Amino acid sequence: MNFELILAGDGEMRQEIETLIKQYALQNQIKITGWISSNAVRQHILDAQLLVLPSFAEGLPVVIMEAMALKRPVISTYIAGIPELVKHGENGWLCVAGDVESLAITIQQALLTPLNQLQKMGEIAHEHAVARHHIDTEAAKLAQLMQS
Known part of the structure; x- marks a missing residue:
């Protein structure tokens, strides 16, 4: 299935999520932004389906x-x-x-x-x-x- 997932923000589970992304070879489909501004959140929403x-x-x-x-x-x-x-x-x-x-x-x-x-x-x-x-x-x- 073709998709791109943007995880906006940061949190205590980031390391675990990054490990799972690598484990399942999903680096091309899943990105973690870390903390982003409200304008960046808005732009990510506009870019998303x-x-x-x-x-x-x-x-x-x-x-x-x-x-x-x-x-x-x-x-x-x-x-x-x-x-x-x-x-x-x-x-x-x-x-x-x-x-x-x-x-x-x-x-x-x-x-x-x-x-x-x-x-x-x-x-x-x-x-x-x-x-x-x-x-x-x-x-x-x-x-x-x-x-x-």
Whole structure:
């Protein structure tokens, strides 16, 4: 299967991940960026066909909203506020947190999805993000709450 995976960021598992990348000879398919600026994150999202955030503990992840606003479908997990953003099969996919097999199957499904369908899912993601999480809408809600 032909793919390129960019792991944006850094963390305590980096050494282990780098070892696995070498062990499975995936240096041409998987890159780890280390810490990068928000502009670089944005550019990586724009360069990608989709975003994967397999999280255990997120509230309402900004990077998911950012990817959706940039018309990218998302793969994430059924935790906290993520299912409010990602609608399985509509604007992305959801899998079980901590279930590596579920994540692998979901990523494989996304990689086998035709590009025009990924683009349509990205459009739906964008519409959802703008309708429910636009900065002006959220600021107005916050202002109204503070005035109450």
